[in-house]
Amino acid sequence: MASLAATFGRGAMTNHWIDMINTDVAMVMGSNMVENHPIASKWLMRAKERGAVIINVDPRYTRTSSFADIYCKLRSGTDIAFVNGIINYALQNGLINKDYVLNYTNASFLISEKYSFHDGLFSGYDPGKRAYDKTNWAYDLDGTGNAKRDLTLQHPRCVYQLMKKHFERYDIDTVCKITGSPRAIYEKVCRTFTSTWAPNRVATWLYAMGTTQHTHGTQNIRTYAILQLLMGNVGLAGGGINAMRGESNVQGSTDMALLFHLLPGYLASPTKAEQSLEEYKTHFTPKTNDPKSANWWSNYPKYIVSLLKAWYGDKATSENDFCFNYIPKRSADYSHISLFETMYEGKLKGLFLFGQNPVVGGPNSNKERSALEKLDWMVAVDIFETDTSVFWKRPGVNPADIQTEVFLLPACSSVEKEGSVSNSGRWAQWRYKAVEPVGESASDLWIIDALHKSIKKEYATSGVFPEPIVNLNWNYGNGEEIYPHREPDVHMVAKEINGYFLEDKVVNDKQFKKGDQVPSFAFLQNDGSTCSGNWLYCNAYPGPEKENNNMARRIKEDAINGIGLYPQWAWAWPVNRRIIYNRASCDITGKPFDPKRWVVRWNETTGKWEGDVPDGPWPPADKYPFIMKPDGHAWLFAANLNDGPLPEHYEPLESPVDNFMSSQQNNPAIKLWHKVNPEGNAIGDVKKFPIIGTTYRVSEHWQAGAMSRNIPWLAELVPDVFVELGTDLAKQKNIENGNRVVIETARGSMEAYALVTRRFEPFQLNGSVVHEVGIIWHFGYNGLARGDSANLLTSHIGDANTMIPEYKAFLCDVYKKNGGVA
Amino acid sequence: MNNQRINSSSEMDGNIDKLNPFASDLKEFFESCKTLPLFKKLPLRDELEVRKQRLSGGRYLFRPCGIGLHPNESNKIALELLELLKKHLCDRKDELSAIADAMIQEKIIANDFLLQIIKNEGNQIRKVIRDNNLAEDIFTFFAIYFARPFRQFASEYLLEGLDKLNWFSGYCPVCGHWPGLGHINSEGGQRTLWCLSCNSKWNFKRTQCAFCLNEDHQTLQILNPENEESYRIQICKKCKRYLKEVRSIIEVKNFPFDKYYLGTLPLDVIAEQKGYFQESMLTVRYENSEGNELLMYRQKVEFD
């Protein structure tokens, strides 16, 4: 997501599930979607029936590969080399949508003379800090504060030329040496994919955890974005960069900012550097001097003030900075790995867990499980007894040694409560309560409401800095006291998220009364007259009645352009735009690049756009299409990422080979936890652990297993954990299918059944032969179906920008246990 | 994988199977009608795009003004149908004969009467019933099936070229009558509504009243006889109407709607007992492009 934000200005699937039917070429890379998003595959199937070509790139031959037209093998962790090679192929052969690239991307922008790249490092690197001074990559500005541009794309310091130079090192031979891909197939992939440069051909890019779970995950996505922009595929039907998310509401939970670095709506959470609201606004509100740039994030102040009013109501006034200082300020990285490292050091005393099972889903399980023992208390809220909630009696520990108090609160299932969830395509869909929660279980809504009220009561008379708690604006219709069956009114919450007027006001010539719902974020104010819990969702519930709840709509009529938008089925953010960046689907006169699959088009007679909700109502050419970037252009060159403005191949932290591209073995901007806190963070040596290990999922189980290993039908389908290995490796190790084996890394070991298949083939890399194995990671010591967790093997090392752990590539060894018998 | 109970011994199944002779004769009758010249002048049919637009606007396609019929054929069809009904509805033989006699004696001109049915002229039909002292219920039944071959032909004619109907209104997209039966596909659960008057079928959202378009699941319910999971009625507490539904493994295109419509009469009884109703089969919705209000042209019936 960080990558998409860097390139386009917001991080989300650009298109939506049904839209896949419109594509000519689908690239499924970093995903096994037939396995993990099975129903979505039906849309790919329909595209195929219409003549689309499906390409699948994966270290293993998966269910998706068998469905694809072209399958190309690649070694785990070499995605950047693979796609950089395709970018190079496009640039060398002139297979780019020139119009699109020139007008809609920063290809023509000039970069500062301070920028350079040499032997795997960009200019401005501080090896002590393991960080870059990004001012070295800034635009070369003209007198008015805008970037200098060369529309002929010839200037040696224009992004286009810098890219050509950067990517020309990724010729086909080099790429295949690194990735282990068969040359002929790789060439075919290059040819097929780059055929979509033509305005009447489009490709969609579909990815998931195989892309993100690397130390260079952000840059992986950057390569996809760069290539798609060169092809002119972003903003078009059947195009885009489509992150396929794995949980029913991880999109919503991200939108609502259950992450340390964000506030709802992708606003930044304040840091120590912002001591006042003014400082916050200054730091985070981008500016532009180009009148053609809509720079939509310039509305930042309206969104943060409206959020503060939603959180602190009448207590938030312009005199007290709208209670801005009540929001905790961060001074460091508090992400998952850091969280558990801190916990391991005994500094975290209490932990809330809402439907999360980290002893199975988190990396470096051994360390994380030990860390939990240092907690004073844990509050776990879940529908089943998770592995994490019983960490104190897990195999191999003595409960008497563990002092952590654990409260396990029974949550109700999805059919026992009412509310909305947002799918990957940004569709927020309302769902209904079918039955009452079983036993004494309760909705998370009730539980969170009860927790707040209980804590507020504790702080009624004493305590450290009680203000942020006792002054919190919290009234959802179920009174001050806590009653087991009195549910907060979820509609009131949804309406607060949308936002309403706090006083009578005239906005854009419309009269609003105090209490009116705000129709859309274009009406939000920065003077405290509106509140909105999440500006992106402003328009989801624009009226007072249940009938006004756009998320509950079930109208099956498609839009006039007939491309499967279903604009009145539920509601999508922002403002029901189904394909974002859609202004880029038209040329600068407002005519669609591809009239057969038009998304929006400008109607001269009415002076309005038709089709999908346009990315801004302004006439074509009045504003640049990428309205969330300060300069209105999509960033081929993205100077705000921690590990570089352009993607460069580095090896995973644990790798069997040296980096062929440069002497920089690993991503120079990643935090090396094994150096910071060596305990429990050992890194494996290729001599001891010569095999590449990766993790993946099966269709029958789901994530950390609480909702599948406790289900009799599903537990029966896949009752045990297995490690999949190729026939060559199996022969070498004398392992037969069904044998009991041990997989070991520098951090831990696990047992599993061996699944010997032909789906993993050895990689021929620059002179050496390397094997890869894969383990399904759903398993844990609790539940109906039990087994060792694959994450006992993985490590605390994360991406340089997102800190997402590198689950997908590590070093291990595999051997038979006790002669292979269980 | 769900908990749907599969009936091993269903009374309703048995009941419906017993209608096989009647159903197959009726089917054969409709098939034979297809070979006859039904219309001297075909109903008005717009261009495909215009028809699509009509449907988008909730306007049904069949406009009977200007159609021409063959009087002799109409008469023949009427009498043949009456013979068929006499054969299978033995306990109503006399009343059916009375209708036949009235036609033979030209007290009722079959062709004129047919036009009245097709044009939904309920008042006229009631007059015929009164003037000839006929059994009202059996006459209505006969009337619907008499007009059926003609309306069915019109339906196939008017729907030609339209694969996917963009239709979301509470009545038949061809003739404007309300749906008589809903079919729910065992696999996938799609609901198809069927019009008794013209045999048209259209896809319709499950979680919605097929008449007043209410979508609030708390005021919609499914009732089914105990131990008969495949046979049910959807009731709407808002408009008090009901729709019979059959969940079947038989695909829509092969499903014998008439047989199931007649064989599921116990479901109509249940609906009546619970206080739900359907308008007379002769009811049609007047064209009304404004709002959701369903203007029903009701048959006023006098009770004895």
Next chain:
Amino acid sequence: MKISRRGFLGAAGASTLGGAITLIGLPKTAKAASVPEIKTVETTESTTICPYCGVGCGLIVSTREGKVINIEGDPDHPINEGSLCSKGMALFQVAVNERRLQKVKYRAPGSSEWEEKSWDWTLSEIAKRVKKTRDATFLKKEDDKIVNRTNGIACMGGASLDNEECYLLSKFARSVGITYLEHQARI
């Protein structure tokens, strides 16, 4: 005309049909009363969205007398059109499952067993611990700058919570001063 219940449902086909014809074609009929009341069951069908992956397939949940009796794909949902994968099809076993947590459980320090507790007790005890930990670890300033946070409490989860729940959790966690706020999107 008198028709017994048994006779009616298992009727001898068309012969009784003639009599039953009476019931159709008429908005109200006195004849219906002559049939004894047939026992029926009432089912509610409501819609929901699958809680598993991020595709967001639609489902229809059938409930009878307050219990879930069936969950099937929603045929009218534009994405899945009634079809479901093996997990969606198994959702019934999430709703109806004896392993579902039905009571609050508490584990005391050093104990090897769970104890059942009431909500009242639990909420009050949790609140006490939150206050204790927060008060002990709250940092108003760091290097003379306002930070107003507690680094002693962390909050993780939840990608399967509803939007409204996520929003309240986000709001609640910040009000307590929690900065260690994370969930599945990070991993």
